[in-house]
Amino acid sequence: MPIFALQRSYKYMMYATKQPSLRINQADLKCKNGCGYYGNADWDGYCSKCYRNHMDQERQRKARQSHSDQTKVSGFSKFEEKKRQQTDKKNKYLKSLPVFRKTSSAKDSGRPERHLDLRQANPDADKLTAEFISLYGVWGEQVRRDFFKCVQSFTTKIYSELENKPIEDIAEMAQKYYNLYSNRVNNTETYQEVTTDVRDELLDFFEKYVMVSLYSWLFCPPSTNDEEKDLIIQERIRKLSWVNAHHLDCCISETSIEVRDLVYTAITHLLGMDSMKAPQDKLSCVVSCCQSVVKVLQHCQGGPVSADEFLPALIFIVLKANPARLKSNILYVTRFCNDSRLMQGEAGYYFTNLCCAVSFIENLTAESLNMPQQEFEAYMNGEITSVSAWESALVACEGMHQLCEHLSLLKDLSIRTNTVQDETKKLTDDILKFKEEMNEKVNSVLERTPLIIKPRKTPELSEKVDDTQNSQNFYLQNLQIATSNIDDAKTKLQLDITPCVSKTSPTDDHSLSKINYDIDFSDLSGESSLAELTPEKRKSPSFTPDPFSPVGSSCPITQAPLIPTKPDDFVLPFVETQETLLEKEDEGPNLPSPIKPMTAQYSGFSKQGWQIPSIPCITGELGANASQANSQTSQDKEN
Amino acid sequence: MANNTSGASHNFKVVLLGEGCVGKTSLVLRYVEDKFNTNHVTTVQASFLNKKLNIDGKRINLAIWDTAGQEKFHALGPIYYRSSNGAVLVYDITDEDSFQKVKSWVKELRKMLGADICLVIAGNKTDLEKNRNVSLEEAEAYAIKVGAIHFQTSAKLNKGVEEMFLVLTQKMLETVEEKEAQNAPLSRQNSQRRNVVVVDDDQVPPPPTRQCCSNS
Numbered sequence: 001m002p003i004f005a006l007q008r009s010y011k012y013m014m015y016a017t018k019q020p021s022l023r024i025n026q027a028d029l030k031c032k033n034g035c036g037y038y039g040n041a042d043w044d045g046y047c048s049k050c051y052r053n054h055m056d057q058e059r060q061r062k063a064r065q066s067h068s069d070q071t072k073v074s075g076f077s078k079f080e081e082k083k084r085q086q087t088d089k090k091n092k093y094l095k096s097l098p099v100f101r102k103t104s105s106a107k108d109s110g111r112p113e114r115h116l117d118l119r120q121a122n123p124d125a126d127k128l129t130a131e132f133i134s135l136y137g138v139w140g141e142q143v144r145r146d147f148f149k150c151v152q153s154f155t156t157k158i159y160s161e162l163e164n165k166p167i168e169d170i171a172e173m174a175q176k177y178y179n180l181y182s183n184r185v186n187n188t189e190t191y192q193e194v195t196t197d198v199r200d201e202l203l204d205f206f207e208k209y210v211m212v213s214l215y216s217w218l219f220c221p222p223s224t225n226d227e228e229k230d231l232i233i234q235e236r237i238r239k240l241s242w243v244n245a246h247h248l249d250c251c252i253s254e255t256s257i258e259v260r261d262l263v264y265t266a267i268t269h270l271l272g273m274d275s276m277k278a279p280q281d282k283l284s285c286v287v288s289c290c291q292s293v294v295k296v297l298q299h300c301q302g303g304p305v306s307a308d309e310f311l312p313a314l315i316f317i318v319l320k321a322n323p324a325r326l327k328s329n330i331l332y333v334t335r336f337c338n339d340s341r342l343m344q345g346e347a348g349y350y351f352t353n354l355c356c357a358v359s360f361i362e363n364l365t366a367e368s369l370n371m372p373q374q375e376f377e378a379y380m381n382g383e384i385t386s387v388s389a390w391e392s393a394l395v396a397c398e399g400m401h402q403l404c405e406h407l408s409l410l411k412d413l414s415i416r417t418n419t420v421q422d423e424t425k426k427l428t429d430d431i432l433k434f435k436e437e438m439n440e441k442v443n444s445v446l447e448r449t450p451l452i453i454k455p456r457k458t459p460e461l462s463e464k465v466d467d468t469q470n471s472q473n474f475y476l477q478n479l480q481i482a483t484s485n486i487d488d489a490k491t492k493l494q495l496d497i498t499p500c501v502s503k504t505s506p507t508d509d510h511s512l513s514k515i516n517y518d519i520d521f522s523d524l525s526g527e528s529s530l531a532e533l534t535p536e537k538r539k540s541p542s543f544t545p546d547p548f549s550p551v552g553s554s555c556p557i558t559q560a561p562l563i564p565t566k567p568d569d570f571v572l573p574f575v576e577t578q579e580t581l582l583e584k585e586d587e588g589p590n591l592p593s594p595i596k597p598m599t600a601q602y603s604g605f606s607k608q609g610w611q612i613p614s615i616p617c618i619t620g621e622l623g624a625n626a627s628q629a630n631s632q633t634s635q636d637k638e639n
Numbered sequence: 640m641a642n643n644t645s646g647a648s649h650n651f652k653v654v655l656l657g658e659g660c661v662g663k664t665s666l667v668l669r670y671v672e673d674k675f676n677t678n679h680v681t682t683v684q685a686s687f688l689n690k691k692l693n694i695d696g697k698r699i700n701l702a703i704w705d706t707a708g709q710e711k712f713h714a715l716g717p718i719y720y721r722s723s724n725g726a727v728l729v730y731d732i733t734d735e736d737s738f739q740k741v742k743s744w745v746k747e748l749r750k751m752l753g754a755d756i757c758l759v760i761a762g763n764k765t766d767l768e769k770n771r772n773v774s775l776e777e778a779e780a781y782a783i784k785v786g787a788i789h790f791q792t793s794a795k796l797n798k799g800v801e802e803m804f805l806v807l808t809q810k811m812l813e814t815v816e817e818k819e820a821q822n823a824p825l826s827r828q829n830s831q832r833r834n835v836v837v838v839d840d841d842q843v844p845p846p847p848t849r850q851c852c853s854n855s
Contacts, residue, residue, distance in 0.1 A: 305686060360715060
């Protein structure tokens with residue numbers, strides 16, 4: 001299709017590379033080959049046909065060359081250059097095998113392999129599909145199916161043509177496809193229910209989907225010299241690093257912090273362009289960069305920003321940012337972004353401005369910076385190195401940033417050390433407190449415990465103590481009980497029965513099943529000095545219901561004595577210590593008789609009786625703890 | 640794209656060209672915001688503005704692109720005015736040089752875009768009539784010669800601005816509709832591939848006849 005062979009980049013790049021002049025000679029515009037058609041600076045001054053011939057020849061020459069010096073690798077260190085080598089190698093490889101390439105693309109058998117390849121190479125496809133379903137799933141299965149059908153046909157078609165056609169033709173195809181799909185969305189029944197807004201979104205999404213899918217083939221394709229252009233512009237910008245805002249007559253104030261921040265933001269957005277895949281995403285990066293530039297200018301001068309001020313500022317930003325693969329990105333967007341978006345709208349305007357800025361940088365002369373040629377040359381050769389305010393400001397900014405980071409880090413660290421110190425202080429306090437507490441406890445325990453240790457050594461004393469009742473301690477009694485338990489078994493039984501019979505006479509039926517409790521009563525009465533009182537107390541409640549209950553039942557009566565006694569049984573042995581100690585003194589003469597019942601009580605509760613002696617054991621443990629604590633504290637002291 | 644498939648609405652791209660300080664930005668701000676004093680303007684940026692119009696029931700969206708007027712950016716003009724439907728060439732009536740600059744723009748535009756682009760020449764700052772350096776007769780005669788329409792405007796006094804943009808829009812509309820009638824199915828291609836025609840200085844360019852490499 002020779003008519004379409006006119007390259008799209010022509011529209012962008014051709015004129016800008018020419019110096020302004022009122023007259024452009026006709027000869028200047030014609031093809032270098034003299035075929036009579038118009039040439040293009042982008043095609044080295046050839047027309048499209050001659051350029052293609054020329055490039056074919058070049059390729060063949062290169063292919064021949066590549067056989068001879070395939071291993072020639074010069075030591076580049078930069079990423080771009082490395083990448084270029086890789087693509088060059090790939091290029092050479094592909095070109096050195098033209099026969100293989102042709103056959104594989106011509107054969108149908110090659111196709112399924114390619115599909116697979118395409119899907120593997122596109123990790124974003126699943127994400128995009130999911131996004132599509134979440135966004136446009138509501139419009140029904142038909143829309144979805146049609147969308148993916150179109151995507152499939154688009155990618156397949158482009159992919160199959162990728163190696164046979166120059167990138168400009170591919171771009172032309174892509175644009176036609178966009179139009180085709182646009183017509184399809186607007187005119188087919190499938191999309192009838194879709195609202196106009198969503199239709200536009202669908203078109204955008206279509207573009208995004210196919211471009212992300214084909215990104216690795218369409219961005220900076222090996223068949224072009226985009227990579228070289230990238231390197232050239234990068235080197236150029238690097239050389240122009242001395243250019244400052246004053247050279248460009250741009251009113252960016254270099255001292256304001258806000259302005260610096262905004263400049264940083266703009267630079268970040270511009271740098272972010274390279275990481276995007278879809279053309280519209282790249283465009284939106286450009287837009288946000290330009291919006292930041294507008295903000296910068298507004299900050300510096302106030303009022304609405306006109307193009308007279310905007311363009312120099314954008315040039316300045318581009319110079320300071322030196323974005324990676326700038327030219328490749330611009331060309332990619334130019335080729336594959338939907339024309340309608342690129343020609344119209346704010347995004348188109350800003351992108352055009354970026355193209356202008358790049359073009360200006362490429363053709364920058366001493367004149368355009370209003371400086372003498374000699375000075376310009378000196379700058380470019382590095383003979384003069386100016387410390388531009390911006391350079392230093394940016395460096396200072398960097399320093400400030402680091403300073404701030406370090407300060408915050410230090411602050412954080414000091415807070416942490418403070419907390420650590422507080423914690424250690426607390427810990428030492430706790431340790432001291434614990435030590436004191438332990439000492440107190442140990443002392444208190446020691447106050448109580450010395451009595452334990454002594455009787456253990458003299459178990460025979462117990463009988464004497466029993467008899468005399470001079471023993472002061474409950475524990476001692478317990479110990480004694482524990483030891484003398486078995487011996488007294490017989491006496492208990494005898495004692496138990498007698499009070500049982502005497503007391504529980506009204507409730508004979510139940511007494512049998514609750515012998516234990518009955519025994520307890522007797523024990524209580526017998527054991528404690530209150531023995532005489534308690535029966536009376538019990539009798540009074542048990543007797544009072546009696547007048548009411550003869551008709552009813554004996555149950556309340558039997559229960560009545562049981563309920564109050566229960567707690568007594570459990571409490572008394574513990575409370576006992578105080579009571580007995582107090583009252584034993586008072587009721588000295590009664591003592592001999594309670595002694596035996598008391599022993600009987602514990603034997604009656606054989607199990608409980610075994611538990612109670614365990615109390616001394618606990619005190620023993622406490623003593624052990626105390627000794628441990630002591631050892632700990634002594635260790636602490638040592639430490 | 641200049642023309643939408645529906646036909647009911649149009650998007651037009653209009654570039655503002657002219658030397659620095661002739662009042663390009665003021666003109667567009669007066670037109671879109673109806674304000675002159677920049678302190679009162681709410682727009683953040685005046686370099687790209689949209690204006691919606693309705694002419695004979697046709698919805699029209701004007702995208703007005705401001706361009707940097709400094710001489711050093713002159714070479715970037717083609718990137719700006721590429722595929723635009725109309726151009727407003729602004730000069731300062733008190734500044735003869737700015738009028739010469741307009742002449743050079745006209746030549747360049749005709750050379751690059753042929754007859755596809757509608758041109759309007761605006762002699763701005765008529766409020767400074769007493770300092771006039773460019774004669775009205777000369778300017779109007781030139782405009783007729785190159786197929787443009789001449790207007791006298793004052794952004795400060797709000798004179799002729801609205802009228803100028805309206806006439807330009809009507810003209811663009813005519814051009815587009817004419818072209819649609821001529822070759823409706825090929826409209827996109829034509830708008831895409833504007834032909835380069837080299838013209839002599841003071842001639843209205845002939846209609847494009849040849850396409851690059853069309854015979855291969």
